[in-house]
Amino acid sequence: MTAALTVGKERRGIPVLLGGEHSITTPAVDALQAHLRNQSPDEPAPIGLIQIDAHADLRDTYDGSPHSHACIARRVHGDLKIPLLQIGVRSLSPEEVIYRAAWPAGSDRPILHHDAATIVPGQVTAITLPEDFPRHAYLTIDVDGLDSSIIPATGTPVPGGLSWYQTLSILESLSMQTSIDAFDVVELAPMQGMHGCNYTAADLTYRVMGILARSTIR
Numbered sequence: 001m002t003a004a005l006t007v008g009k010e011r012r013g014i015p016v017l018l019g020g021e022h023s024i025t026t027p028a029v030d031a032l033q034a035h036l037r038n039q040s041p042d043e044p045a046p047i048g049l050i051q052i053d054a055h056a057d058l059r060d061t062y063d064g065s066p067h068s069h070a071c072i073a074r075r076v077h078g079d080l081k082i083p084l085l086q087i088g089v090r091s092l093s094p095e096e097v098i099y100r101a102a103w104p105a106g107s108d109r110p111i112l113h114h115d116a117a118t119i120v121p122g123q124v125t126a127i128t129l130p131e132d133f134p135r136h137a138y139l140t141i142d143v144d145g146l147d148s149s150i151i152p153a154t155g156t157p158v159p160g161g162l163s164w165y166q167t168l169s170i171l172e173s174l175s176m177q178t179s180i181d182a183f184d185v186v187e188l189a190p191m192q193g194m195h196g197c198n199y200t201a202a203d204l205t206y207r208v209m210g211i212l213a214r215s216t217i218r
Contacts (some may be wrong), residue, residue, distance in 0.1 A: 052140070056091070078183070081109055091156075
């Protein structure tokens with residue numbers, strides 16, 4: 001991660017991680033935070049996590065493991081002490097509802113959320129970050145955050161997700177408010193004969209790269 005962050009003429013590369021399993025996010029966030037803390041040791045929580053996902057991923061354990069794909073937001077928030085912005089969530093367990101409610105806006109590491117039930121029918125295309133949101137962020141995109149009609153090839157598809165242009169527009173708005181220093185695209189589960197899903201995930205990655213390249217917040 002550190003090597004990727006320091007490539008290029010200005011030594012400000014943006015690492016891109018591609019994965020099936022969402023658990024790759026936690027160590028990547030940890031590495032980015034460590035890198036930024038080395039650069040700004042007086043800043044106690046230099047990054048936030050922006051998460052596009054159908055699921056909150058706030059379970060403490062799932063199938064007996066604290067490192068499951070269903071636990072990544074809990075590990076980032078609870079273990080790494082990083083505030084969250086969740087977008088497009090539409091599937092939560094009772095445990096996750098309780099945990100999320102314990103960290104409202106204004107707390108020292110809030111879990112902010114713009115759930116699908118609100119932003120999809122409302123056709124929301126821009127999200128405004130609170131003033132105290134960290135000035136650096138890691139972005140994780142679980143492809144099931146988009147509506148399952150767009151990318152059905154994922155392990156746990158849920159109907160009612162974000163549309164294609166809505167997703168890109170929201171990310172464009174966020175990229176102009178905080179420096180997104182690394183991102184991943186995860187949970188693609190290729191299906192035989194459905195090559196379009198693979199292309200769509202690749203195109204999503206490519207478009208996010210373009211959004212971040214255009215951003216003036218670095």
